[in-house]
Amino acid sequence: MKTIKEKIAYLRGLLEGGNLYGKDPNTKVFWDHLLGILDDVAESINALGTNQEELAEYVEAIDSDLMDLEEEAYQDEDDDWVETDCPECGEPVSFEESFLYDDDVQVTCPECGAVVHRGDSFLDIDELEDFDDEEEEE
Ligand SMILES: [Zn+2]
Structure with missing residues (x-):
């Protein structure tokens, strides 16, 4: 499966090849604008994914620390x-x-x-x- 960025690049290729817009010059402006928005969305999703990975690592570290604390707490209880x-x-x-x-x-x-x-x-x-x-x- 292609990534979002690859799909956008494919559309941009079609646009630049002149296959997406007809004779109306406004059509190219429209597509340029739309592809620009798609770029922003793809960038945002990418950033979210990176943040999410960092968050997941952080939660994992907290979970590990918490397990150590629990072990110590139960040991003291013993x-x-x-x-x-x-x-x-x-x-x-x-x-x-x-x-x-x-x-x-x-x-x-x-x-x-x-x-x-x-x-x-x-x-x-x-x-x-x-x-x-x-x-x-x-
Ligand atoms: Zn004494």
């Missing part, structure tokens, strides 16, 4: 962090939210070492030793 204050020294302590639901985990304050959170079945080795000592004393 490991939420809990922030609390140390009951001993008041320092803010943050730890993974999943620790709250893990019975075998203990979270201690990085400043003073106080226990901030302890799972229900967490066994503290130091406390076990203390327990043994107490038994021996009895």
Whole structure:
């Protein structure tokens, strides 16, 4: 299929070959004018096509960036962090939210070492030793 520009060029060729207009000189003026308009229209459509391509590329880039952001956002969602204050020294302590639901985990304050959170079945080795000592004393 021929492009619009090629079709216009074909018409212009017919015009310049003298086949399109008869004896009336106004006919050539009319055709010249009409072909000029067609040129403008073809040019506009061409420019629109170029703009559209640029726009499509831009949208694609935004889409790609958005996907990266979504990935990051969902990753953050996977490991939420809990922030609390140390009951001993008041320092803010943050730890993974999943620790709250893990019975075998203990979270201690990085400043003073106080226990901030302890799972229900967490066994503290130091406390076990203390327990043994107490038994021996009895
Ligand atoms: Zn502390």
